[in-house]
Amino acid sequence: MYETKYHRASSADEAVKLAGSADDGQFIAGGQTLIPTMKQRLASPSDLVDIRNIDAMKGVNVDGNKVTIGAATTHAEVADAPQLRAVCQGISDLAGHIGDPAVRHMGTIGGSVANNDPAADYPAALLALGAEIITNNRTISADDFFTGMFETALEDGELITSISFTVPDKSAYSKFPNPASRYAMAGVFVAKGGDGVRVAVTGAGSDGVFRHAGMEEALGSNWSADAVADADVDEAMMLSDIHGNAAYRANLVRVMAKRAVAAAG
Amino acid sequence: MTTVSMTVNGKEVSADVEDRTLLVDYIRENLKLTGTHVGCDTSQCGACVVHVDGKAVKACTMLAAQAAGSEVVTIEGLANGGDLHPVQAAFHEHHGLQCGFCTPGMIMTAVDMIERAKASGQKLDEATIRSELEGNICRCTGYHNIVRAIEAAAG
Ligand SMILES: Cc1cc2nc3c(=O)[nH]c(=O)nc-3n(C[C@H](O)[C@H](O)[C@H](O)COP(=O)(O)OP(=O)(O)OC[C@H]3O[C@@H](n4cnc5c(N)ncnc54)[C@H](O)[C@@H]3O)c2cc1C
Ligand code: FES
Ligand code: FES
Numbered sequence: 001m002y003e004t005k006y007h008r009a010s011s012a013d014e015a016v017k018l019a020g021s022a023d024d025g026q027f028i029a030g031g032q033t034l035i036p037t038m039k040q041r042l043a044s045p046s047d048l049v050d051i052r053n054i055d056a057m058k059g060v061n062v063d064g065n066k067v068t069i070g071a072a073t074t075h076a077e078v079a080d081a082p083q084l085r086a087v088c089q090g091i092s093d094l095a096g097h098i099g100d101p102a103v104r105h106m107g108t109i110g111g112s113v114a115n116n117d118p119a120a121d122y123p124a125a126l127l128a129l130g131a132e133i134i135t136n137n138r139t140i141s142a143d144d145f146f147t148g149m150f151e152t153a154l155e156d157g158e159l160i161t162s163i164s165f166t167v168p169d170k171s172a173y174s175k176f177p178n179p180a181s182r183y184a185m186a187g188v189f190v191a192k193g194g195d196g197v198r199v200a201v202t203g204a205g206s207d208g209v210f211r212h213a214g215m216e217e218a219l220g221s222n223w224s225a226d227a228v229a230d231a232d233v234d235e236a237m238m239l240s241d242i243h244g245n246a247a248y249r250a251n252l253v254r255v256m257a258k259r260a261v262a263a264a265g
Numbered sequence: 266m267t268t269v270s271m272t273v274n275g276k277e278v279s280a281d282v283e284d285r286t287l288l289v290d291y292i293r294e295n296l297k298l299t300g301t302h303v304g305c306d307t308s309q310c311g312a313c314v315v316h317v318d319g320k321a322v323k324a325c326t327m328l329a330a331q332a333a334g335s336e337v338v339t340i341e342g343l344a345n346g347g348d349l350h351p352v353q354a355a356f357h358e359h360h361g362l363q364c365g366f367c368t369p370g371m372i373m374t375a376v377d378m379i380e381r382a383k384a385s386g387q388k389l390d391e392a393t394i395r396s397e398l399e400g401n402i403c404r405c406t407g408y409h410n411i412v413r414a415i416e417a418a419a420g
Binding site: 001002003004005006008028031032035036038039040048050052076080099100101102103105106180181182 | 267283284285287306307308309311314320321322323326327328330331333374377378381385397398399400401
């Protein structure tokens with residue numbers, strides 16, 4: 001790891017100031033992506049601004065049909081929040097299956113979303129739930145936020161402070177984890193709510209998380225696992241690597257979609 | 266250099282380290298507590314698991330500076346003098362190790378898993394134990410006796 005300077009922020013404003021006044025400052029939340037990346041010398045921030053101790057950025061709040069999750073809330077805290085499980089089991093289950101227990105104790109929803117790994121789980125949930133990503137200076141819809149592999153609409157130095165979404169009528173997530181890394185080979189989040197049906201796919205797309213219009217339409221008129229069994233998944237859009245080729249991933253997407261709909265009930 | 270202070274196994278400790286120092290290096294190099302192991306450089310093997318403020322974390326994927334002010338427990342902090350911690354005793358009894366390289370991380374993960382299960386009133390069955398061990402890799406045992414030891418310790 002290259003040298004770096006560590007700072008601990010106690011408020012979102014302080015974090016943004018500290019990162020902004022550094023040469024090449026970066027936020028560090030759980031560090032579960034950033035530290036491995038720095039160890040490989042693929043990232044070399046001059047300054048790290050720790051946002052894990054900012055109380056205002058932590059916690060899960062359910063108010064009527066609106067859910068707000070602080071960006072620095074860990075995966076374990078999301079998975080274990082009973083008030084969230086009661087209204088949106090899909091996201092609770094998803095959080096409880098990210099990586100392993102030690103990763104879930106440190107990794108945060110904000111870090112996961114900001115990183116937008118093409119195999120990360122949360123991007124699928126946020127896209128399917130039509131979530132809003134709230135930063136220190138604006139609100140971005142999930143549809144506009146995820147712009148490609150490891151790419152987001154965030155500007156340099158912009159801090160995600162929370163995520164919010166409307167409680168869906170039904171939701172579920174089904175993931176086929178890579179047996180070594182536990183990241184998704186394909187993960188499908190289905191949600192049915194006021195805006196109709198939304199289906200988001202992670203792990204499989206060569207351009208990161210995406211919505212599947214064909215499955216959304218099919219499920220809109222017939223909410224059943226059968227409705228997506230023969231969905232047309234474009235192999236040309238799929239990742240193809242040593243873990244699985246495009247045809248394999250396209251099939252996994254259909255299977256995960258079927259399982260997710262069945263689990264949502 | 267920054268002075269990083271924390272509590273490790275109940276003792277207040279302090280050392281001047283570079284900001285990029287990993288918690289695992291702080292524990293091994295500065296405190297000379299070498300029970301915490303490093304088995305990979307990809308955050309996947311779990312040999313380095315310690316407890317920070319009561320939670321199992323990978324000490325190779327945390328900066329010492331991030332843990333400043335925290336309560337840390339390492340494998341050396343479990344036994345009470347000559348009396349092994351019940352999970353250590355169960356690993357001994359059920360032969361939950363061969364070379365022993367993964368064992369500190371396995372035991373720290375097991376203690377954390379048992380405490381969380383107790384707190385939530387959940388019974389630790391074999392399937393749950395196996396999925397909770399996803400972040401801990403063992404090259405020797407085939408996991409069978411590790412799972413048995415944890416089942417026994419969980420009661
Ligand atoms: C062994 C292992 C297995 C894993 N398995 C999975 C898995 O199955 N599924 C999965 O989805 N993920 C997995 N992960 C990744 C994990 O979920 C990370 O926690 C997550 O991707 C990043 O969150 P973090 O809080 O650790 O972010 P960090 O590593 O601290 O930061 C990641 C990036 O996001 C930026 N950032 C962090 N917080 C904010 C914020 N609030 N606003 C703006 N930018 C911010 C940082 O500057 C950095 O660029 C795994 C990781 C490991 C080590
Ligand atoms: S050394 Fe920490 S996970 Fe392998
Ligand atoms: S006992 Fe040798 S690695 Fe587990």
